[in-house]
Amino acid sequence: MMSFLKQIKLCFVLLSIILGQASADVYYLGGMFTQHYRDGTYAEWGKYSRLGVNIAIKHVNDDDLLDGDKIFMPDENIIDYHCWNENVELMTQSLIKKNVLAIVGAECSDPAVLMANVAADENVPIISYGANASVLSSEKNFPWFLRVITPSKKYEKHLLDLASKYGAREIAVFHTTDTWGTGGALALQNAALEMNINIARVFSFPRDTSQTIIDDHIKALSETNLKHIFLISPTPDTVKFFKGINKYDLNKSEYKFYASEMILNNTPMDAIDGATGYFSPIAGLPDSEELDNYVKMYEKISGETADLNSANFIYSVLSYDQILLVSEAIKSTKIKNLEVSRKNIMSELRQVSFFGASGKISFQNGSNDRLNMPINIMKFTGKKDGKMRFTRIAQTDTIFNELRLIKE
Amino acid sequence: MNKVIKALFLVLIFIINPDKNLYSEIYNLGGMYTYHYHDGRYADWGDYAREAAFLAIEEINSSNFLGHEHSLQLLPENTIDYHCWPSNAAKMAETLFQNDILILTGADCSSPAVEISKIASKYKIPVISNGANASSLSSREDFPWFIRVVTPSEEYDRYLIELAHSMGINEIAYLYTTDAWGLGARKVIHDSVNKKNILIKKEFGFKRDTNQETINDYISEIISVGIKSIVITGPTPDTVRIFKSLDKYEFNKKGNTIFATEMISADESIDAVNGSTGYFAPMTFLENTEELSQFKIELSSKLDKEIDINSKAFFYGALSYDHIYTIAHAINSINSKNHVVTPQSLMDSLRKVDFNGVTGRVYFSQKSNDRINMPLQIMNSHGFDESSNSVKFESVATVSSDGNLVVDHSKILLPGY
Numbered sequence A: 001m002m003s004f005l006k007q008i009k010l011c012f013v014l015l016s017i018i019l020g021q022a023s024a025d026v027y028y029l030g031g032m033f034t035q036h037y038r039d040g041t042y043a044e045w046g047k048y049s050r051l052g053v054n055i056a057i058k059h060v061n062d063d064d065l066l067d068g069d070k071i072f073m074p075d076e077n078i079i080d081y082h083c084w085n086e087n088v089e090l091m092t093q094s095l096i097k098k099n100v101l102a103i104v105g106a107e108c109s110d111p112a113v114l115m116a117n118v119a120a121d122e123n124v125p126i127i128s129y130g131a132n133a134s135v136l137s138s139e140k141n142f143p144w145f146l147r148v149i150t151p152s153k154k155y156e157k158h159l160l161d162l163a164s165k166y167g168a169r170e171i172a173v174f175h176t177t178d179t180w181g182t183g184g185a186l187a188l189q190n191a192a193l194e195m196n197i198n199i200a201r202v203f204s205f206p207r208d209t210s211q212t213i214i215d216d217h218i219k220a221l222s223e224t225n226l227k228h229i230f231l232i233s234p235t236p237d238t239v240k241f242f243k244g245i246n247k248y249d250l251n252k253s254e255y256k257f258y259a260s261e262m263i264l265n266n267t268p269m270d271a272i273d274g275a276t277g278y279f280s281p282i283a284g285l286p287d288s289e290e291l292d293n294y295v296k297m298y299e300k301i302s303g304e305t306a307d308l309n310s311a312n313f314i315y316s317v318l319s320y321d322q323i324l325l326v327s328e329a330i331k332s333t334k335i336k337n338l339e340v341s342r343k344n345i346m347s348e349l350r351q352v353s354f355f356g357a358s359g360k361i362s363f364q365n366g367s368n369d370r371l372n373m374p375i376n377i378m379k380f381t382g383k384k385d386g387k388m389r390f391t392r393i394a395q396t397d398t399i400f401n402e403l404r405l406i407k408e
Numbered sequence B: 001m002n003k004v005i006k007a008l009f010l011v012l013i014f015i016i017n018p019d020k021n022l023y024s025e026i027y028n029l030g031g032m033y034t035y036h037y038h039d040g041r042y043a044d045w046g047d048y049a050r051e052a053a054f055l056a057i058e059e060i061n062s063s064n065f066l067g068h069e070h071s072l073q074l075l076p077e078n079t080i081d082y083h084c085w086p087s088n089a090a091k092m093a094e095t096l097f098q099n100d101i102l103i104l105t106g107a108d109c110s111s112p113a114v115e116i117s118k119i120a121s122k123y124k125i126p127v128i129s130n131g132a133n134a135s136s137l138s139s140r141e142d143f144p145w146f147i148r149v150v151t152p153s154e155e156y157d158r159y160l161i162e163l164a165h166s167m168g169i170n171e172i173a174y175l176y177t178t179d180a181w182g183l184g185a186r187k188v189i190h191d192s193v194n195k196k197n198i199l200i201k202k203e204f205g206f207k208r209d210t211n212q213e214t215i216n217d218y219i220s221e222i223i224s225v226g227i228k229s230i231v232i233t234g235p236t237p238d239t240v241r242i243f244k245s246l247d248k249y250e251f252n253k254k255g256n257t258i259f260a261t262e263m264i265s266a267d268e269s270i271d272a273v274n275g276s277t278g279y280f281a282p283m284t285f286l287e288n289t290e291e292l293s294q295f296k297i298e299l300s301s302k303l304d305k306e307i308d309i310n311s312k313a314f315f316y317g318a319l320s321y322d323h324i325y326t327i328a329h330a331i332n333s334i335n336s337k338n339h340v341v342t343p344q345s346l347m348d349s350l351r352k353v354d355f356n357g358v359t360g361r362v363y364f365s366q367k368s369n370d371r372i373n374m375p376l377q378i379m380n381s382h383g384f385d386e387s388s389n390s391v392k393f394e395s396v397a398t399v400s401s402d403g404n405l406v407v408d409h410s411k412i413l414l415p416g417y
Helices: A004-022 A043-063 A088-095 A108-123 A153-167 A179-194 A211-222 A235-247 A269-275 A289-302 A311-335 A343-349 B002-016 B043-060 B089-098 B110-123 B153-166 B179-194 B212-224 B238-250 B270-276 B290-303 B312-336 B342-352
Strands: A026-033 A070-072 A102-105 A127-128 A146-149 A170-177 A198-205 A226-231 A256-259 A281-282 A355-358 A359-361 A375-384 A387-395 A403-405 B025-033 B069-071 B079-081 B105-106 B127-129 B146-148 B171-177 B199-206 B229-232 B258-262 B280-284 B354-357 B361-364 B376-385 B392-398 B405-407
Touching: A026 A088, A026 A311, A043 A102, A043 A289, A043 A311, A043 B238, A070 A311, A088 A102, A088 A127, A088 B069, A088 B153, A088 B312, A102 B258, A108 A146, A108 A179, A108 B229, A127 B025, A127 B290, A146 A343, A153 A179, A153 A226, A153 A256, A153 A375, A153 A387, A153 A403, A170 A179, A170 B089, A179 A226, A198 A211, A198 B146, A235 A256, A235 A269, A269 A375, A281 A311, A289 A311, A311 A355, A311 A359, A311 B079, B002 B238, B025 B089, B025 B312, B043 B069, B043 B105, B043 B290, B043 B312, B069 B312, B089 B105, B089 B110, B105 B110, B105 B312, B105 B354, B110 B127, B110 B146, B110 B179, B127 B312, B153 B179, B153 B229, B153 B392, B171 B376, B179 B199, B179 B229, B199 B405, B212 B238, B229 B238, B238 B258, B270 B376, B280 B312, B290 B312, B312 B342, B312 B354, B312 B361
Parallel strands: A026 A070, A026 A102, A102 A127, A127 A146, A170 A198, A170 A226, A226 A256, A256 A281, B025 B069, B025 B079, B025 B105, B105 B127, B127 B146, B171 B199, B171 B229, B229 B258, B258 B280
Antiparallel strands: A281 A375, A355 A359, A375 A387, A387 A403, B280 B376, B354 B361, B376 B392, B392 B405
């Protein structure tokens, strides 16, 4: 027979459980993710970034990281905005009207600027795993925006470091005239000035410029003696650039190409031929238990073998980490006994510090940028067995932030 | 050496033998479906249409409908959410055509479908639509590579005017969008009111996605001159704005009537639902067959949602299911003649397809791109239903075989009741 005291205790425990269950909250997220570019080109990385989100949400909910609370992002809340500006404000507002706690994705810089402006008007956090335009760094200008990556100026700087190691004294720069392309070109210009490298020619063009115009630029390039060529543009324009390089037969040993985007599996053969041997920067993934765990979950859910050097996999990791960041911020808000509101989450997002699958995630004061993110420089070695093959040839060290060659 | 000769001999047989049954074929489809409108609002009907297309493909393949050797394929990379929006629709379609697809499916919104069909003519690849009903798309001369499993909007819209006439309405205000579809509908409405001696006392044409304030001004003006009946032909988002405005200005009351060419989605915002309660909208009539019931069960399972068979989303799902089966029937017809399945032979064969789908008999006019003799009904909004947390529609009229509207007045719920 149970004592009266024990019965009271048991009732108390049961009550706690019931109350605990009754007060479990569900936090809805909105997603702005690209599946196709605006011209209909399939953005394969978009599929993997959504996979990263699904893995993260499953992990957070199944492993009860939020003490009974859950996060969800229903398919209805995931909009394919085609990595394009048109209607992005309206789309963002539609998600905000659905009472989402935060919006994730926002991987393309120009649209991310528009989303961040709407978010600032409506006081809703926007977290990006890919928009790296320098302009987005300012907390003052974009107080409701945050990203789990570093700005592009660091990427461009390290590409130039690499060119310098290969003896470049003058370069040609191709860039798109969107926020990201212009910001990247400016960062490159500043770095070139510091390193005493001459930018001898600049070719700028709007996103989605026709192949004919790009070809004309390449033809003009071929008539110069410039051998170190930089390209800062989104993937569809990058593909057109390499088609032009192939057309004018510039993919020769005396040339070196440095482009900000890694090309994808569905790239046409003529672009692959033009691109073979080019260099591209991407987030580095330091070895860690968190990364190992992610690889296991990734392989189990996707049924694919993780290729740690592929852009698709790296984007999936960053996308996974953006969800963990939200989860950490919710956890932190709850620990402080604060209401899990958009405002409190935004404040906590800036203060969290944790180890995600892509390494330590924390943020610089007054900035929207992730701190100390390692960067790798990859060399494209061609397409084999249906996959694009990239080899890591240089990496930054997180202490001195210097680029070190691994192998050629 | 003998082995090499044998191998060469086999290769030669494959090259010169026109019998396609010697090897299996995967027919690659492209898809342009709407999952969200361009303003980010979820389009449930587009979701249903896309899932119904995938359901049909799975069934066709698992049942060996095309024979053991052949199958249909709609890859995610070939399925684009074009947001029911014309800008970039042609570019998106072009990218799909360059992916070596046999045919493009979906294309459910009229204005983008016009752009898609133009580029299809350049690439000579068929486009089959499950929902684009702009009158302009009927023309085989203008759109030789387009076909649709729906009838053109004039078949729908004229019955709205006929219903208004049967209710003794003799003057209306008319609101329409100025896109291809809206202008086609305007012509139909004008022809119909002329025949029925109904006066259009006020008329407002506006661009798709005109802002709420402008729409409010139109409605305010309509109310100020005492018009009691409103007819709307515009895409759903614009129709919803008008309904919101009708709610704002309390037009939805006894004595007033509302007719619109689009059914609103089940999860529409409450002010739009309140503004539209009692309105009439035309839709395909779905006969209650065993096939339809089975389709409902399978789609419900695939979507993991309860389905209302009177919802707009379900109609679009059924039409989408049938548009994929139309392709399968056309391919079977080509293969049965031992001809090669090419975009050209498929386009020719599509025009001759005749089968009973879940939406009834599917066959096409030989003079236009339109499905013919498609049964129609008029749906009536009964407003928000708390039990299902969605908008409820009731079928209140059907079109008889001789083309007359048969109205069941007992089922009608008018505004304010």
